[in-house]
């Protein structure tokens with residue numbers, strides 16, 4: 001499909017070819033699913049909502065429930081207020097959620113519908129039943145990306161639900177980046193292993209990775225409880241695990257409830273996981289259990305044992321900033337050379353952060369790093385400087401096919417493989433799982449290129 005991508009790079013400003021991002025409401029819908037009993041609501045036309053639902057379903061292999069204001073021509077001209085009122089009436093009568101999380105689309109943003117006023121009037125008129133809640137965030141998709149949408153909804157959750165509390169409880173709030181339910185489950189697992197007191201939201205584990213029980217639940221058991229989110233205002237610290245998708249919510253919590261926050265990377269790889277565990281341990285004054293120290297040792301052992309296959313391997317990687325940043329650090333610590341690093345989400349801070357990591361890790365080679373770029377550009381970079389391995393989402397497979405390089409899938413979306421919802425990449429054990437996938441891809445390629453009589457000598 002991409003065999004005709006030209007090697008020659010030309011400056012493009014107004015055109016994106018194969019973007020490395022998707023639209024804001026997808027992130028908002030995903031964050032809303034991280035609240036227990038929540039029905040995400042798309043304030044726009046049906047097409048947007050069904051695209052967002054189906055894209056999430058194709059990635060997570062789970063049904064995604066969401067409602068829509070179902071705009072037609074009339075709403076597009078005169079505004080979608082009546083549609084939202086009617087939607088809320090139907091939703092609470094028929095689907096009985098605890099909470100409805102409304103996000104906008106390009107169309108309702110262009111019209112300029114005032115969601116808080118419409119929802120407030122609906123509550124005053126008895127459309128929103130007593131004890132039920134409507135929250136909202138704005139997600140104009142002509143700016144930002146799905147990461148921005150996730151960030152906006154996470155901040156919206158704080159704005160509507162967190163309650164200021166003068167009492168102070170030795171407890172941390174954790175706001176994870178836009179990442180897999182498996183990663184969110186693992187982060188909770190690490191905290192539980194440390195016996196840490198914490199509140200985590202959004203939390204899509206138990207919502208987007210549910211077991212088959214033969215019993216249909218429109219609202220699965222997982223997700224952050226509304227009552228817990230309300231209590232987050234009395235915690236002593238918030239840890240935002242990602243500058244792009246989690247920091248805005250932590251900052252909002254500081255503004256509203258005076259809970260200070262720290263922004264760390266998503267705990268991918270040895271160093272980022274060390275920083276996360278150390279921060280929790282120091283804040284709560286609790287030790288790091290031996291089980292976690294042993295896991296760390298196993299990851300370091302694996303990196304050492306397979307160093308001859310990882311060392312100086314050139315990597316091109318693309319994805320969301322909060323994942324690509326710690327992943328770059330992890331790959332450098334494994335002896336690999338990330339030479340092309342791309343995110344589709346705009347923001348120069350990404351390039352600065354990568355430059356800092358390169359410097360800290362002593363990377364003394366030329367590399368390309370760009371934010372707000374597309375996969376066409378990444379492909380051209382690879383044509384100019386070939387790599388040993390490509391890492392990113394499903395859409396990387398066309399480049400991998402055209403250039404005959406292995407693709408390690410991670411990020412969003414992964415539509416054509418299974419496992420990402422269940423097997424984490426965070427924490428030491430997640431790092432082992434991820435890096436073993438990388439090593440195995442490298443070994444597969446080496447075997448494919450080795451004469452038959454030499455194959456058994458490859459891993460001796």
Ligand code: SF4
Pocket residue numbers: 023024025047048051104105106107141142
């Ligand atoms: S880009 Fe805008 S119009 Fe297109 S699906 Fe997303 S919200 Fe809807």
